[in-house]
Amino acid sequence: MTSDFFILMKSELSLVFIIFLLLILKVSDVFKSNSAFSHFSNVLLVLNFVFGFLFNSEGTLFNGMFYTNSALALxxxxxxxxxxxxxxQAFDWLKTHKHVAEFYILLLSTLLGMFYMISSGHFLMFYLGLELASIPLAALANFDLEKRKSSEAAMKLILSSAFASGILLFGISLLYxxxxxxxxxxxxxxxxxxxxxxxxxxxxxxGFAFKLSVxxxxxxxxxVYEGAPVAVTSFLSVISKAAMVFVFISILMPLFASAKDLFYLILLLSIVLTISIGNLFAIRQDNIKRFLAFSSIAQVGYVLLGLSSGNSIGISASIYFLMVYLFSNLAAFGVISIVSSQSGKENISDYKGFYTNNKMLSWILAIAMFSLAGIPPTAGFFGKMFLVTAGASKGNFVLVGFAALNMVVSLYYYLRVIKAIFIDKNDEPIASISGSISHHIGLILCFLGIILTGFAGGLYEYIAIAFKL
Amino acid sequence: MNEIGLMHILVISTSLFFIGVYGFLTRRNMISMLMSVELILNAVNLNFVAFNKFLYPGQLSGLFFIIFNIAIAAAEAAVAIAIIINLYRNHRSIDINDATTMKF
Known part of the structure; x- marks a missing residue:
């Protein structure tokens, strides 16, 4: 019985262990430099990632409050x-920061909340996980304490997420x-x-739509994306969005199972609005973080398009797309984070002539943009193709055509960044930037992910098998 | 009409909820906005306790939800107020109309 407890909750327990270990190390002041602390934490995270593949089993705990299976482990x-x-990727930014340990501890607490939220079998557990995932996140958004923008972003995040969870809770109480x-x-x-x-x-x-920014x-x-530090922005746009989509799949879709027509109607309205408004506002942005914020809003619209089919094909297509989106967006944010930490520039117009001094970074950013736009050799194309195919299975071809047309619009603004990098002339381009080894490893992982997930067909089948309902 | 029934409590909690929503959308002081969110959370608590007492007297899940809800509301307020204090140090104001460094 006790061994069950340890094996079923192993992902959560290993995270709790890392959090407390880092806390003790921080208090006892073992590491003299920031980089030693970061390296140590990164090694722990690698071990944690490898541990995630071992001893996976299926079962429930605490009278059905907590459950896990192979799909949730994935x-x-x-x-x-x-x-x-x-x-x-945050290594270079944290090297000179005063609060390295707090960054890791808050980030991992947020991740722990997401794990509990994904594994929850009860509304109370779900709500606790949701709050554990959103309260430390607001503190993280305020991580550059002396910057005006950072505290403003944190205030906007905590007020709107508190409001959203209030609405969600009111719904839960009526459902009870x-x-x-x-x-x-x-x-x-x-x-x-x-x-x-x-x-x-x-x-x-x-409540869900608030958290997903539909x-x-x-x-x-x-x-929030513009004001928060780049590492936190990438966390917000990739991890917390992916976790929310996972919960959307495992909790919200079964709840709506007996009101399918209503669910499809709501989804239809939000897909049309999300895709078109996300695209239209992305066109007029100059700040690159703000630009990626609107592009991520549009991408969520495509995920919802896949989920609107309501069958297991749509679910596995959206999980696959989220994986591709994770690689492409993290590659883009990896380049942006190092540029912003070393030159302080965050506008698309500053990226003019970026290719003259930074050949590798330019190529990685360009491939990330191609993948986000969905150009064939990259993985982004397959992700979007599966999503649209799944959306078409419902037979609403007007909606699918609308989404496809919007991809053309999105191509315009993604290519605008590539044009700024490669074609536009600039008298004072950004100077040559050299990142640390950790940062290089992070970028190479994303780069390989973008290229290889497009060609490794087995991956999609692996996901589809895990999500066979 | 002599006893207070489920309907009375639901009317109060629903109006409390919408007063909270109205306050959140119209108040410009950040502390007042936070107080409006607390109103919403308290409306939820009232709902849970009323449903638990009148509809499902044998259960405890509604009551447990309230205990956790109060604790989380306190944690949320603590973090939110810390952030607002930090914002005040940078902006010298807690009026939401002054926090406009970023605009679309």
Whole structure:
């Protein structure tokens, strides 16, 4: 019985172990330099990532509050990998920062919250995980304490996420009144389409939409992404979004199982709005972090398009796309983080003539942009193709055509960055930038991910097998 | 009409919720916005306790939810106020209309 506990919760327990170890090391002041601390933590994260593949089993704990299986283990591995890459890329920024240990501890607490949220079998567990994932994140957004923008971003993040969880909770309380249960395993049987339940489901969907930055609720996204430090922005745009999509798949979709038509209608409206507004606003941005914020809003629209099919093909397509998106976005943010930490420049117009001094970084940024836009040899093409194919299985070809047309629009603004790098002339291009070994490893991992996931067909089949419902 | 029933409590909690939403959207002082969020959370607590007492008296899950909810609301307020203090040090104001360094 006790061994069950340790094996089923092993991803969470290993994270808790790392958090406390880092805390003790910070207090006892073993490491004299920031870089030694970072290297040590990165090694721990590599071990944690490898450990994620071992001893996977299936089962429930605490009367159904916590459950895990191979699909959830796969999702946790994806998140572990993303956090490892972000920490590798944050190395140069953290080298001169006063609070290295706090960065790792807060980041891993957030990840722990996401793990509990993904594995939750009860609304209470889900809510606790959600708050553990969002409160430390606001503290992280404020990590550059003396910068105006950073504290403003943190304020916008915490107020809007508190508001969103208030709405979500109101929905949960109404659902409790209507069904008398909070367990996800009992919930789908109890849900009919009575008006109170429909209202409560719409409240819950609104809470999710806030966290995913689906369009009517996207106002916080761009400001928070621009103001937060680059490492935190990449965490927000990749890891916390991916975790929210995983929870969307495992919790929200079963809840809506008996109100399929309503769910499709809501999704249809939000897909159209999300894709078009994300694209239109991305065109007019000059700050590259803000630009990536709007592009990530548009990408979430495509993920929802895949999920709107409601079958296992759509689910595995969106997991695959999230993986590709993780590689491409982290590659882009890796380049941006080193440029911003060494030259302080964050505008697209500053990237004019970037190719003259930084050949490798330019190519990596260009390939990341191609992958985000969905150009064939890169993995982004296959990700988008699977998503659109899954969306088409519902038979709504107007929606699919609309999404495909929007990809053309998105091509325009992704290519604008590439044009600035390679073609535009600039008298004072950004000087040659040299990153640390850790940063190089992070970039190479992303680069290989973009290229190889496109060609390794087995990966998609592996995901599809894990998510066979 | 003599006893206070489920309907009375639900009317109060729903109005509390919408007062909170209205306050969050119209107040320009960050502390007031935080207080509006607390109103929303308290509306949720009232809902849970009312449902638990009148509809499912044998259960405890609603009550447990409230205990955790209060604790989390406190944690959230602590972090939010720390952030607002830090913002005040940088901006010299806690009016949300002054926090406009970034605009689209």
């Amino acid at each position: 999702e946790k591995n994806i998140l572990n990998f993303g956090v490892l890459v972000i920490c590798l 009144g209507a069904t008398g249960s909070l367990l996800f395993s009992e919930m789908p049987m109890l849900i009919t389409d009575s008006p109170l339940q429909v209202v409560s489901l719409i409240f819950i969907f609104t 369009v009517p609720f996207h106002f916080w996204t761009a400001d």
